[in-house]
Amino acid sequence: MRNLKITLSYDGSDFFGWQTQPGKRTVQETLEAAIAKLTGEERIRVNASGRTDAGVHALGQVANFYSRTALATAKLVPAINAHLPDDIAVLEAADMPQAFDANHDAVRKLYRYVIHDGPVPSPFLRRYACHHKRRLDDRAMARAALPLKGRHDFHSFETDWPNRMSSVRTVTHLAVNRFGDYLWIDVEADGFLYNMVRAIAGTLINVGRGYWPESQVQAILDALDRTLAGPTAPAHGLFLVRVTY
Amino acid sequence: MRNLKITLSYDGSDFFGWQTQPGKRTVQETLEAAIAKLTGEERIRVNASGRTDAGVHALGQVANFYSRTALATAKLVPAINAHLPDDIAVLEAADMPQAFDANHDAVRKLYRYVIHDGPVPSPFLRRYACHHKRRLDDRAMARAALPLKGRHDFHSFETDWPNRMSSVRTVTHLAVNRFGDYLWIDVEADGFLYNMVRAIAGTLINVGRGYWPESQVQAILDALDRTLAGPTAPAHGLFLVRVTY
Numbered sequence: 001m002r003n004l005k006i007t008l009s010y011d012g013s014d015f016f017g018w019q020t021q022p023g024k025r026t027v028q029e030t031l032e033a034a035i036a037k038l039t040g041e042e043r044i045r046v047n048a049s050g051r052t053d054a055g056v057h058a059l060g061q062v063a064n065f066y067s068r069t070a071l072a073t074a075k076l077v078p079a080i081n082a083h084l085p086d087d088i089a090v091l092e093a094a095d096m097p098q099a100f101d102a103n104h105d106a107v108r109k110l111y112r113y114v115i116h117d118g119p120v121p122s123p124f125l126r127r128y129a130c131h132h133k134r135r136l137d138d139r140a141m142a143r144a145a146l147p148l149k150g151r152h153d154f155h156s157f158e159t160d161w162p163n164r165m166s167s168v169r170t171v172t173h174l175a176v177n178r179f180g181d182y183l184w185i186d187v188e189a190d191g192f193l194y195n196m197v198r199a200i201a202g203t204l205i206n207v208g209r210g211y212w213p214e215s216q217v218q219a220i221l222d223a224l225d226r227t228l229a230g231p232t233a234p235a236h237g238l239f240l241v242r243v244t245y
Numbered sequence: 246m247r248n249l250k251i252t253l254s255y256d257g258s259d260f261f262g263w264q265t266q267p268g269k270r271t272v273q274e275t276l277e278a279a280i281a282k283l284t285g286e287e288r289i290r291v292n293a294s295g296r297t298d299a300g301v302h303a304l305g306q307v308a309n310f311y312s313r314t315a316l317a318t319a320k321l322v323p324a325i326n327a328h329l330p331d332d333i334a335v336l337e338a339a340d341m342p343q344a345f346d347a348n349h350d351a352v353r354k355l356y357r358y359v360i361h362d363g364p365v366p367s368p369f370l371r372r373y374a375c376h377h378k379r380r381l382d383d384r385a386m387a388r389a390a391l392p393l394k395g396r397h398d399f400h401s402f403e404t405d406w407p408n409r410m411s412s413v414r415t416v417t418h419l420a421v422n423r424f425g426d427y428l429w430i431d432v433e434a435d436g437f438l439y440n441m442v443r444a445i446a447g448t449l450i451n452v453g454r455g456y457w458p459e460s461q462v463q464a465i466l467d468a469l470d471r472t473l474a475g476p477t478a479p480a481h482g483l484f485l486v487r488v489t490y
Contacts, residue, residue: 009367078364119322122254
């Protein structure tokens with residue numbers, strides 16, 4: 001059996017997230033069906049670096065699957081794509097050692113949260129950026145984000161999820177960037193809690209709107225209390241950008 | 246009666262073009278219904294700089310309409326947008342002299358044709374760029390386009406349309422640009438024939454693929470014969486960028 005690693009991109013707008021759920025259109029189920037159809041195998045099980053929620057996009061999700069296909073990786077990419085709908089695309093494929101696990105072996109993941117803060121929502125980016133009518137103070141957001149860098153207990157920034165062992169994570173990179181009427185918050189970490197980037201985005205947006213002082217972010221982090229952080233920002237602004245192994 | 250000029254953007258993917266047609270979702274009908282609902286007038290007639298075909302997008306379409314509304318233009322923009330679906334947005338509004346006609350008074354229009362020539366189609370730009378698997382020679386396309394600049398009879402680049410007087414137009418700007426795996430062909434002219442930009446794009450794509458020598462474009466222009474030019478490129482790569490008055 002080959003163990004194949006694939007890098008893929010998807011527009012999350014019309015998916016109920018990554019994970020297979022009965023009666024719902026999900027990325028996992030769509031991808032598994034496409035690969036099984038191509039290789040003629042009865043059942044393909046695709047294991048992603050992590051689940052993405054309904055509406056969340058991916059520029060560089062990574063997954064692995066075992067298959068008996070004899071197709072060279074260069075031919076596998078267009079062949080899988082030929083069986084996929086146009087809102088998912090496989091970008092790369094590579095043979096990996098048997099033990100490679102796209103979920104457990106991920107060292108870091110980079111997520112990007114995109115905000116459009118021009119006066120009129122864009123017909124073209126309405127699915128890919130969270131819109132705010134009034135301009136946000138991105139420099140205040142960047143300063144407010146500083147305490148989140150490094151190793152911390154991020155319990156204030158997670159939606160509760162049963163049986164999770166620890167909410168300590170290491171944020172290796174956190175930046176707030178602007179180009180014109182678009183802002184993006186990049187967060188790279190060794191792992192993410194449920195809704196963590198969206199809770200960070202919702203918190204920084206409250207700072208950017210002037211609702212909260214910059215110092216509030218440190219206080220929220222210290223409190224270990226989700227009710228103190230900002231709202232979970234909408235899914236359609238969130239992109240999984242890349243996974244590092 | 247006020248004569249109001251509006252600048253608008255729309256994602257053409259889910260419209261059967263600009264012009265009202267019975268039983269079809271069109272930009273004109275959607276916009277007229279939104280404005281009439283806002284102002285309470287029985288019938289609003291919106292007159293665009295020109296029709297766009299099914300699937301064609303606009304970044305800066307311009308139109309005018311007569312109305313008795315008392316709303317200040319700064320309030321009119323968000324008020325109309327509140328009545329519009331999210332694939333159309335009004336960007337600006339301005340009071341104009343009674344005689345202003347968005348169609349007849351347009352001096353120049355700029356269209357952009359966008360091509361993605363990376364190996365894998367993008368889930369995010371599938372609606373907004375025409376995809377070619379193999380890289381096109383954009384420098385050959387730029388050189389080939391040179392004979393099209395200036396005043397010419399563009400009959401070879403029009404889909405026939407009854408009762409049109411003349412196919413002589415002046416192309417004031419024509420450029421082929423690349424950024425990474427994306428190419429865009431900008432064409433500005435004092436007027437456009439039916440499907441003219443898409444026929445120019447289809448012709449230059451044939452040069453970029455190496456099917457045709459660069460010199461063929463001059464020969465096609467001279468022949469005044471549509472059957473010699475390239476195919477009409479797909480609508481979803483085309484954007485009306487701006488209209489100059």
